Amino acid sequence: MWTESSEGHKLIQELSKRIVVEVAPEELDLFDELVTEYFEDPTPPKESEPPKDDPLGFGIEETLIAVTPAATAVANIIINYLLTEVIKITESEQAENVKRKIKALFRSENKDKDGPAPLTKEQLQIVRKLARKQAIKFGIGPEKADRMADALVGSLALD
């Protein structure tokens, strides 16, 4: 999969950073570490574990959900979705061209006449739904998941 390549990682990272900037700017200091953590283990975090009754511990072990890994997971799934969609409509084009078009979807500065056709409203709805679902899967609350999905959709080129 292209998303597993370093180029793919770079795009995922770029997109997830946009979400984090919007939704959890306080995590920016730890962004690189948290993204690396996600790439090392891209599975959703486990639910709160029962507190370990260690001597002189605090006695409560809250699991803190970070937005960054969730945003990275969201970016990952959305890029994969878009890849599939773009490939469908540009079957004859070369792979390099497809990648360029995917990147261009998220980069307003790259928009030119050769750029990709913007996503339809239906596709954007699917993207939003997918993003929200993935965020919730990674432990994000519904309200924040909505904000993450909105931030992501806002990054995409609109008609």
Place this chain on the structure above:
Amino acid sequence: MVENTPMRKRRLNPFAFPLETNACFALLAITAPVWMLELGQVVGIGTGLIQSGDLLATASSIENEGVVSLDVRRLSFSLILVLLVFALATIIFLSHPLRIRFRKGLRQIRRDQDPKFVDAVQELIDLSQVSPSPRIEVATSSYSVAGQAFGLWRNYSLLLGNRFRLLFRQDIASFRGIILHELAHIANHDISRTYFTQALWIAVIGLTVIPTILLSLARLSTPIILLSLLKISGAIFIITAIYSYILRSREFYADWKAALWGEETSLIKILQRNLLIKDKGNRWTRFWRLHPTIQERLSVLQDPGELFRVRPILPFLVGALPGLMLGGLFSQLELLLFLLAFMGTQLQRIFGGDIFNNDQNLTLIYFMLITLFAIPGIVITYLLTQSLGFAVQRYTIAEMEAGHAGWPVYLSLWKPALLVALGYQVGSLLPISSMLEIIPALLQSGSGLFFILLLLILLVAFAFITWLGLLYVSVFTRQVLGSHAKKSSPKVKMRLLTLALSGLFLISYIPMVLAQFFIDSAATAGDTSILIDWMPGVGLTEAVALLAFLLVFAVTWVVVGVSRKLRRLQCPTCGHATRHQFAVAQTCESCGNELAPWLYTA
């Protein structure tokens, strides 16, 4: 003049008194080597390393030849075993930081990795005045925001969950609350006590309990195995319960120290948002939990007066540990006889003639026994009174603060007194050599009821003596600590009171312990003549102890009364000489400030 307003909302300061659990830790630590002496004998004999002693032969050799030959091999074995246990405990203790680091996958966070975070932690370390600064180590194996304090003296570490750096950025109040709670454990000197006591008991279990169980299973018949297992399990039950109780208590104090450092609200917020987490522990497993429930922690944070109650588990466990220890001491009867013979020889040398060859010989031996028991007795009663004495002082002052005083308070001390006596009886049934196994036969025999009655009388007498001691502490806590009008806590006075109690308990408990020993021996041998020989001496010394009790009470009453008459209480804030008899729960008529600010939180 300012109106005296005692109804003003005041909160008791949990740190106004020394922590009674300090002595509980020490009591638990000294119980380990003493209790294991007996198990060590079982292991030694079971493995053929030593021969079982023949007490009758030893006793007759003393009688016939006036000397006793001590089995040096058996004594050395016990000594080596104790040394081995301490050596193993030291290794386990010294290596606990390594084990925690390995288990949790810790990595140290240096300032260059996250300066904002490290500076924020350092600010809290400075606030707590913990020095030298503990290392900050982050667990890589979990997404939690847990905390834990560990390490060796002056080389402590704060274990923080992997998400702690995120917590710092998301919820600074919770970050401060948890870190200060962990720093409070270091400031309250919990680290070495906790991990060393744990290491010591692991060593005892590894070197004596497990081998004893294995040997019992391999060699002995079923009823004996069951009884031995029952006794060992009972002892371990009590040991682990007291260890867990101590740690749970220390958690309240860590919460409170963090609260006094300014994070009460954040701690309450953390606890409240976790209140809904289902408490999976059942009623029984709660005895072994190392943390109180969230509800208990919230209650104590909101009302520290909870820490001024004498919780029933404390007197029971504090009574049970000496009971267990005495089993270990009695397992060294041969050594006891040797020491008696040695003392006898020295006495004969000093006084000349054959001082044992007359009608008074039993009395003399009895007093020699008392002297021998006084040596471990000093340590045991000192620690017992440090645990229970401070708890009763707290309780009395809290009752004073609540407007309760006099006989209702003094009489209410019968409960902890009875629990100490019950704890002692239960503890003394748990050594391998205890009389637990003969109880069924005793009940069926003709003299069974007589012995049971004697033990019941002893239980009541033990409880009564304990109550008298607690009464002494309570009465003079009211008089001395209740009239302490200073800003600083009267810790010296508190210690003097418990020291006096320690002396009183020492002189009155030893005859009780010997009485129990004689009753057990008579019941086991089915020979009441033992009681006829020894019990008059016990009764006499107990009567002397009670007289001494009264004398000490009277002397303290006079000394305290005179010193109170000679000086009027002065307000520690404005210096005004107040008309109040007591400082606790009173405010100055002149400035309106507390007369006993040492007792309250700011």
